[in-house]
Amino acid sequence: MRLHTVRLELRPGRPDAWPMRQIADWDPLRGFVPPFEHLDPARERLTMCVDLLPVAPRELVPLRRRILSAVRRREMRDSLVTINGVNDWVMPAENIERQVERSGLLAKVGRSDPFFRVQILISASSPSRERARELVERTYAAWEQFSGQNYLGAMGTPLLGWWFLGSNAPWRRSWFDLRSRTGLHTGRRLLTARELAGLLKPWTRQCEAPIVLRGERELPVPELAASTGMVICEVKGRPVALADEDARYHVHAIAPTGKGKSTLLASMVLARIERGLASIVIDPGLKGDVVRRDLLPRIPERDWERVVVLDPSRGRERPLGLNLLEAAAPEQHELIADQVTYVFRSLFQNSWGARMDDVMHTSLLTLLRRPGSTLCDLPQLLLDDETRRAWTRGLQDPLGLELFWREWSRLSESERNQRCGPILARLRTVLMRPTVRNLLGQSRSTFDLTRIVDEGGVLLVALPGGELGPGTSSLLGALLVARIWQAVQARSSRPEHERPDALLAIDEAHRVVRLPQLEEILVEARSLRLGLLLGHQHMGQLPADLKAAIGANVHTRIAFQAEQDAAELAAWMRPAGAADLAGLRQFEVAVRLCVAGHSEPAFIGMTRPPAPELGPDHASRLAAAALARWGRPRAEVEAEMLERYRGPAGSSEEEEWA
Ligand SMILES: Nc1ncnc2c1ncn2[C@@H]1O[C@H](COP(=O)(O)OP(=O)(O)OP(=O)(O)O)[C@@H](O)[C@H]1O
Numbered sequence: 001m002r003l004h005t006v007r008l009e010l011r012p013g014r015p016d017a018w019p020m021r022q023i024a025d026w027d028p029l030r031g032f033v034p035p036f037e038h039l040d041p042a043r044e045r046l047t048m049c050v051d052l053l054p055v056a057p058r059e060l061v062p063l064r065r066r067i068l069s070a071v072r073r074r075e076m077r078d079s080l081v082t083i084n085g086v087n088d089w090v091m092p093a094e095n096i097e098r099q100v101e102r103s104g105l106l107a108k109v110g111r112s113d114p115f116f117r118v119q120i121l122i123s124a125s126s127p128s129r130e131r132a133r134e135l136v137e138r139t140y141a142a143w144e145q146f147s148g149q150n151y152l153g154a155m156g157t158p159l160l161g162w163w164f165l166g167s168n169a170p171w172r173r174s175w176f177d178l179r180s181r182t183g184l185h186t187g188r189r190l191l192t193a194r195e196l197a198g199l200l201k202p203w204t205r206q207c208e209a210p211i212v213l214r215g216e217r218e219l220p221v222p223e224l225a226a227s228t229g230m231v232i233c234e235v236k237g238r239p240v241a242l243a244d245e246d247a248r249y250h251v252h253a254i255a256p257t258g259k260g261k262s263t264l265l266a267s268m269v270l271a272r273i274e275r276g277l278a279s280i281v282i283d284p285g286l287k288g289d290v291v292r293r294d295l296l297p298r299i300p301e302r303d304w305e306r307v308v309v310l311d312p313s314r315g316r317e318r319p320l321g322l323n324l325l326e327a328a329a330p331e332q333h334e335l336i337a338d339q340v341t342y343v344f345r346s347l348f349q350n351s352w353g354a355r356m357d358d359v360m361h362t363s364l365l366t367l368l369r370r371p372g373s374t375l376c377d378l379p380q381l382l383l384d385d386e387t388r389r390a391w392t393r394g395l396q397d398p399l400g401l402e403l404f405w406r407e408w409s410r411l412s413e414s415e416r417n418q419r420c421g422p423i424l425a426r427l428r429t430v431l432m433r434p435t436v437r438n439l440l441g442q443s444r445s446t447f448d449l450t451r452i453v454d455e456g457g458v459l460l461v462a463l464p465g466g467e468l469g470p471g472t473s474s475l476l477g478a479l480l481v482a483r484i485w486q487a488v489q490a491r492s493s494r495p496e497h498e499r500p501d502a503l504l505a506i507d508e509a510h511r512v513v514r515l516p517q518l519e520e521i522l523v524e525a526r527s528l529r530l531g532l533l534l535g536h537q538h539m540g541q542l543p544a545d546l547k548a549a550i551g552a553n554v555h556t557r558i559a560f561q562a563e564q565d566a567a568e569l570a571a572w573m574r575p576a577g578a579a580d581l582a583g584l585r586q587f588e589v590a591v592r593l594c595v596a597g598h599s600e601p602a603f604i605g606m607t608r609p610p611a612p613e614l615g616p617d618h619a620s621r622l623a624a625a626a627l628a629r630w631g632r633p634r635a636e637v638e639a640e641m642l643e644r645y646r647g648p649a650g651s652s653e654e655e656e657w658a
């Protein structure tokens, strides 16, 4: 096969005094990715050498002085512009423009930055000459980012006919190849370190790769990586999977929207379900993609018995029950009250004060003492004297709860309203929704989280923010995570081998991460055999301490193509660099896999497309079956609540609830 080679040398186009653009705030290498990305590595080759020769200190002073005095004397020795030349006489506006430019010139030499002589050589080989030329031109185009008052121009544009001076003239070709091969340096033009800083940034991180050729870099798959289990991606046709034991070290998947994160998350969860392991999915995304689109249509009928589907807006007519205050051992009361209060505080953080914390926490502790209470009892406890008297009788806590309620009963009505009004208003925004009220207001939960995590159950929670409202969706998500964590913590009294593996997958995790426990969970869940799988779009969504916790405790990291986060993520994805992350193709991932408890170096693979659906009405049949098993008729639930909240005198509050 005959290969055509096209060469191009670049040099600063104007004299040394003119500065190039200084790039500080983005990664210029991104501009170079496209030509390399579209390369066919089997037949084509594209190289770009940037040779720099530092100017020796003793030459530096005279050089700088020469440039400075040229600027001062306004002799720019530039064919394009002569400041204060004859033309300025007739074109004063341009003169002013040049005066402005001049301050830029002084900026280049006014600082004591080191100088480099620079030589940039681009060459491409391809079976088609046109294609080789296109590759060279696209690489050249990327240098445009550096154009300021100076720019990089192509050397050897034909002047006296290509055969003599053009870049394809035979003597030029061999001269170019010699320099490119040996690094022999003949550059005369100067650039400062500051001008080069932006351009050198990507290379300084990976100096060992002077030829940036995508796909050629060796990022091998860890030798002992599993190939069955939770398959993450394929590398050269070989599946690479996360072993069940290693899922305990948590997984973090990050990708801008539409890259395939939910699809990957769902396929990993499906693999768990298939092997009979406990799996919980919380999906507070706007549409509820993971549960509704990816999971329900793909869970085979034999597993349906284990599946609980919690989708409040779809299960309107057969609500499930989840009583947050149910049946806890007395030693758990504090923990539950803390967690629920914290979730509310973090959701309404801008308008939540210390006094509200106190009222909410005490009320929850009081309700927890009374079996069958629910979160919906809170208004009744705070507002209704008679109910309160009945519910706070015999608390046996003279210095704590009793004291509080005694003081409460002494407050005037308006003082009381002042203290609990804000809480009730916040609570109302949540409990006003019948779907949520029917879920949280049932005094007995209709499904048992402890059984789900201990007996290989499957809980699929769809909390579509678009239907429930984003606030309610994150609140429910956070309350559920808190509740699941309580169930898992209860395992700590059992020996380790009696704690079966469970997985908690949270898509759009940033919506529910405002939890005090999430960091605690990341640290402690492993020994309790709970693995976390967190997915979201970008680093900015994570609060600082959670980011640190993920950085320290998550052992499997998956990153799809990243733009803005590439540099930050690269620190987690070694040895893959920012350029590797920025250059990932659609559905391609960089993965740091945990193998036997150790986070292996990153490699790159291709995720799998979603598995085929199991039939057109599969999802709705599964949802209906799950609701029939775990839900209760809405009329029954509402009648029960009506009964409970009927005022003590029987009739006065009936209208309010009817
Ligand atoms: N490996 C793959 N091959 C082909 N198609 C895929 C692959 N992975 C995902 N897809 C498809 O890409 C689309 C987007 O995927 P997905 O919804 O999982 O993205 P996402 O990262 O979760 O986006 P968002 O952040 O918006 O939720 C889906 O239609 C999915 O079927």
Ligand SMILES: [Mg+2]
Residues within 6 Å of the ligand: 261, 262, 263, 285, 289, 507
């Ligand atoms: Mg998604």
